[in-house]
Amino acid sequence: MTAIALTKIYPGAPTPAVDHMTFSVPAGQSVGLLGPNGAGKTTLLKLACGVSPPTAGQITVHGAAPGGTAKRDLAVVHQSGPFDMMLTVQDNLRIAAAFRGLSWRRVRSRAAALLDQFDLAGRAGDLVFTLSGGQRRRLQMVRALLRVPRLLLLDEPSAGLDVEGRRRVWDLIGDLRRTHGLTLVWTSHHMDELERNCERILVVQHGRILRDGSPDQLKDEAGQVTAELRTGSPQDWAMVAECARLAGLAADRRADVFVLTGDDLRRRLPAVIAALTDRQVAIESVAVAGSSLEDAFLALTRPEVPTR
Numbered sequence: 621m622t623a624i625a626l627t628k629i630y631p632g633a634p635t636p637a638v639d640h641m642t643f644s645v646p647a648g649q650s651v652g653l654l655g656p657n658g659a660g661k662t663t664l665l666k667l668a669c670g671v672s673p674p675t676a677g678q679i680t681v682h683g684a685a686p687g688g689t690a691k692r693d694l695a696v697v698h699q700s701g702p703f704d705m706m707l708t709v710q711d712n713l714r715i716a717a718a719f720r721g722l723s724w725r726r727v728r729s730r731a732a733a734l735l736d737q738f739d740l741a742g743r744a745g746d747l748v749f750t751l752s753g754g755q756r757r758r759l760q761m762v763r764a765l766l767r768v769p770r771l772l773l774l775d776e777p778s779a780g781l782d783v784e785g786r787r788r789v790w791d792l793i794g795d796l797r798r799t800h801g802l803t804l805v806w807t808s809h810h811m812d813e814l815e816r817n818c819e820r821i822l823v824v825q826h827g828r829i830l831r832d833g834s835p836d837q838l839k840d841e842a843g844q845v846t847a848e849l850r851t852g853s854p855q856d857w858a859m860v861a862e863c864a865r866l867a868g869l870a871a872d873r874r875a876d877v878f879v880l881t882g883d884d885l886r887r888r889l890p891a892v893i894a895a896l897t898d899r900q901v902a903i904e905s906v907a908v909a910g911s912s913l914e915d916a917f918l919a920l921t922r923p924e925v926p927t928r
């Protein structure tokens with residue numbers, strides 16, 4: 621999926637919901653969209669699935685304009701996916717299959733397996749009306765995955781799910797990624813969810829991309845990251861200080877631990893460990909401590925932070 625200067629201004633809106641966004645998601649990558657309410661995340665997903673046309677700029681999915689043939693390889697879990705409440709779970713899935721040109725005979729066993737995975741196996745004959753909010757949310761996942769897509773767009777897929785429901789979503793998506801290498805674009809207000817499931821995060825605010833990086837990069841940017849290193853003997857002090865200096869880091873001794881600090885610490889730390897190992901220094905433990913993704917998010921979306 622590629623966006624170039626993608627812009628969406630809803631009729632009558634004073635400001636764009638999506639404002640000149642440019643980015644590309646390579647095949648197989650899992651990207652999280654993180655941003656406050658009204659940042660433009662859902663609008664971006666709507667543009668990607670072709671239900672809302674851009675005002676300006678361009679978006680392509682697998683090299684083609686959204687909608688049309690690009691739709692075949694795309695599945696979406698919207699924030700609220702309407703079902704026909706007075707039809708059964710199975711009938712809703714049959715309708716969804718027909719709508720997407722899938723023969724029910726061919727997807728029936730997959731539907732049954734998915735219902736089982738989402739703990740809805742016994743509910744196929746029940747009216748959707750009788751399902752709880754969380755169960756309907758899980759049914760949305762089943763519906764979206766009747767056919768394995770190349771690109772899966774998830775708009776807060778675990779909103780309203782209990783802990784186990786969230787785990788099921790994560791596990792299933794992890795399996796699909798391993799087996800089919802699908803590409804994911806995923807919005808969530810649960811930072812742990814994005815940190816766990818996405819290797820890249822776009823922080824979005826006022827329709828613009830504020831930052832684009834791995835969860836670790838965003839955390840590092842938000843504050844001081846330190847590493848606490850314990851070695852077998854206090855005699856190692858000089859060696860630790862030298863190896864840290866060679867890797868471009870500072871080392872301070874506090875009681876019986878060495879505290880390493882410096883820019884780009886996560887990337888430089890392995891060189892310190894390798895150098896100490898070469899010098900036969902026994903490392904007892906290394907612990908990296910730093911900002912959480914939540915700290916990073918709050919720091920980045922504070923009003924005074926200038927946008928890039």
Ligand SMILES: Nc1ncnc2c1ncn2[C@@H]1O[C@H](COP(=O)(O)OP(=O)(O)OP(=O)(O)O)[C@@H](O)[C@H]1O
Nearest residue numbers: 630631633637655656657658659660661662663664
């Ligand atoms: N159909 C619409 N017509 C007019 N304005 C809209 C429409 N949909 C969204 N907006 C506006 O566009 C902006 C972005 O909304 P969007 O739903 O994309 O945000 P979001 O980041 O997904 O928010 P949330 O986290 O609350 O789901 C908001 O100001 C919203 O009010």
